[in-house]
Amino acid sequence: MQVGTMSGTFKRETLEETLDASLAQDIFHLQFNWGSAHPSGPLPEVIDEIANYAGAEFRKRNMVVSAVAGNANMVDIEPKKRQKAIDKLLMIIPACAKIGTTVIATCTGSRDPESMWRNHPDNQSDTTWKTLRNTLEKILPAAEAAGIDIAFEPEYNNVCQNARLSRKLIDEMASPRLKVVMDAANIFGKDDLSRMTEVLDEAFDLLGDYIAIAHGKDLDHGGDAGHLPAGTGKLDYAHYVKLLCGLSFDVPVILHGLTEEQLPESAAMLRHHSAKYQ
Numbered sequence: 001m002q003v004g005t006m007s008g009t010f011k012r013e014t015l016e017e018t019l020d021a022s023l024a025q026d027i028f029h030l031q032f033n034w035g036s037a038h039p040s041g042p043l044p045e046v047i048d049e050i051a052n053y054a055g056a057e058f059r060k061r062n063m064v065v066s067a068v069a070g071n072a073n074m075v076d077i078e079p080k081k082r083q084k085a086i087d088k089l090l091m092i093i094p095a096c097a098k099i100g101t102t103v104i105a106t107c108t109g110s111r112d113p114e115s116m117w118r119n120h121p122d123n124q125s126d127t128t129w130k131t132l133r134n135t136l137e138k139i140l141p142a143a144e145a146a147g148i149d150i151a152f153e154p155e156y157n158n159v160c161q162n163a164r165l166s167r168k169l170i171d172e173m174a175s176p177r178l179k180v181v182m183d184a185a186n187i188f189g190k191d192d193l194s195r196m197t198e199v200l201d202e203a204f205d206l207l208g209d210y211i212a213i214a215h216g217k218d219l220d221h222g223g224d225a226g227h228l229p230a231g232t233g234k235l236d237y238a239h240y241v242k243l244l245c246g247l248s249f250d251v252p253v254i255l256h257g258l259t260e261e262q263l264p265e266s267a268a269m270l271r272h273h274s275a276k277y278q
Helices: 015-024 043-060 079-099 126-146 163-173 193-210 237-245 263-277
Strands: 002-006 029-032 064-069 103-106 149-152 178-183 211-216 252-255
Touching: 002 064, 002 263, 015 043, 029 252, 043 064, 043 079, 064 079, 064 211, 064 252, 079 103, 079 126, 103 211, 126 149, 126 163, 149 211, 163 178, 163 193, 178 193, 193 211, 193 237, 237 263, 252 263
Parallel strands: 002 029, 002 252, 029 064, 064 103, 103 149, 149 178, 178 211, 211 252
Antiparallel strands: none
């Protein structure tokens, strides 16, 4: 297991300063937020320039781009916005090789008209499921051709709100490039916290072979995505880290939902729990 964070955790005027700030905390693995490169124009116009520039800066420091950000509402109720989401991911796919990653971190989205991070009753409808599949059918061929993983995050407020639905999507799409971002703070229903070990074990049983990266944050209640810094809530990190360290590869765990000042404590907590498995 490798401790990482999002590049956006560090608020700096240049990408170089951002990466150096990460190294100062002994963090070599980052999920790259495009804004960290301070693009000179709209992303579609400068993405190749940013990818080449950022990739060079990461390599110069022997740092790892664990994933790039690719948030997209795959089930947006407005077809034009949904097409923009598709176009965004299709734009990012060829840039991955330049920046030096094989993973795009994304999500399945929500039918809520105002926020893709807000739950909506229609998220669980057959129509929405078909929309999600149709969206992925337009993205996955390009990902497969380029060797890039489209890693969606199971999240309570999105269409794939738990491990079972996430595995169902993976099985139905049958693509070697459809993977998951495992964030244990996001998969608990309203009454699930009392079954924490059972829920975590099921998630790894169903999705362990499909995890591309993991996220680390915390929660204080079920039925929502977690919003607390890792180690400050109710998530059983000792068990979560045990499961992560049992994966078949050295998984990067990207800490987020926290400030730069909160990062050292959460990172130390992860390292403490993982030390016994190293």
